[in-house]
Amino acid sequence: MSAEFDSLEHQLNSLRPAHLPAATRGNILHEMERGRAGHRASSWQFIHRAGFQVALAGALSLTLMVGWQFVSWSPPPGSVFDKPSMVSENTLLPSLAFLEAQLTPVAPTSTSTAGGLRSPTILTNLQLRR
Amino acid sequence: MWHRMLRQCGDGLFLYARQLCRNDADAADIVQEAFLRIWRKHANNGVTETDLPAMCYAAVRYTVLDRQRQAARRWRREAAAGEAWYEPPPMFVCPLEQAEERARLEAAICKLPVEQREVLTLKIWGELTFQQIATVTDDSPNTVASRYRLALAALREQLGKAGIP
Numbered sequence: 001m002s003a004e005f006d007s008l009e010h011q012l013n014s015l016r017p018a019h020l021p022a023a024t025r026g027n028i029l030h031e032m033e034r035g036r037a038g039h040r041a042s043s044w045q046f047i048h049r050a051g052f053q054v055a056l057a058g059a060l061s062l063t064l065m066v067g068w069q070f071v072s073w074s075p076p077p078g079s080v081f082d083k084p085s086m087v088s089e090n091t092l093l094p095s096l097a098f099l100e101a102q103l104t105p106v107a108p109t110s111t112s113t114a115g116g117l118r119s120p121t122i123l124t125n126l127q128l129r130r
Numbered sequence: 131m132w133h134r135m136l137r138q139c140g141d142g143l144f145l146y147a148r149q150l151c152r153n154d155a156d157a158a159d160i161v162q163e164a165f166l167r168i169w170r171k172h173a174n175n176g177v178t179e180t181d182l183p184a185m186c187y188a189a190v191r192y193t194v195l196d197r198q199r200q201a202a203r204r205w206r207r208e209a210a211a212g213e214a215w216y217e218p219p220p221m222f223v224c225p226l227e228q229a230e231e232r233a234r235l236e237a238a239i240c241k242l243p244v245e246q247r248e249v250l251t252l253k254i255w256g257e258l259t260f261q262q263i264a265t266v267t268d269d270s271p272n273t274v275a276s277r278y279r280l281a282l283a284a285l286r287e288q289l290g291k292a293g294i295p
Contacts, residue, residue, distance in 0.1 A: 008282055008289075012254045015222040015232060017145035024158040025140060031166050032132060035173075 131179055132169055139183050142255045143190050145221055149251050150194040164189035184262040238288040246281035249274055
């Protein structure tokens with residue numbers, strides 16, 4: 001019985017299905033290519049969208065502002081901060097020493113104010129800003 | 131992968147669609163729709179090449195059933211009218227010296243009940259396993275295997291009557 005089935009299966013296997021029409025095959029390939037191209041085009045169009053460009057401009061502006069503030073916090077050359085004595089006294093707190101030196105002529109600070117400025121919280125913030 | 135899949139399974143999908151809908155133009159449309167549907171769904175989700183044939187055959191089946199549901203009345207009317215005068219082109223290609231044998235086999239296959247013909251097509255020309263066929267037809271693998279055996283038995287009987295050893 002099994003041998004009979006095997007010979008019949010062999011006969012059936014020798015038949016090959018008629019080909020899918022070339023036009024249909026071409027249509028499928030064309031649609032696949034178009035789909036891929038459409039996917040690429042949509043990402044390219046996204047880059048050109050007004051919303052994306054506004055967001056990009058905003059991000060760049062923000063980066064510039066942050067960068068400018070960071071640069072403005074750097075000690076100017078030749079300032080009081082450059083003095084060796086100040087550096088030696090406040091090696092761990094250069095920005096605080098610079099701030100103190102700047103503030104003293106404008107508004108003389110008391111010992112408590114200076115102490116407050118040296119409090120760990122403020123120091124941490126200043127260090128973070130640095 | 132998709133181009134290779136179309137090359138390997140395109141003819142089998144077309145045969146399967148023809149078995150189900152008995153109309154060459156519709157069958158070609160159905161293969162196109164089903165294949166592109168699978169491609170759109172799975173082109174970017176890392177589907178494996180071994181799973182694809184069964185998915186494509188299932189999509190063809192689903193598309194045929196969907197179309198039949200959408201236009202059942204029109205479908206029946208056209209099919210009845212079409213069968214009266216339309217002689218479909220051969221379902222298989224073979225060398226000329228085997229043309230007679232092909233015609234007998236094809237006639238015998240066409241006489242099979244649609245469920246058996248479906249399983250036979252998926253097994254022999256779709257090269258699917260019984261498990262995969264069961265997922266395509268939404269039956270149990272045992273049912274599918276049973277239909278396959280019945281189809282072969284029926285074919286043998288018909289071919290025996292026709293005098294083919």
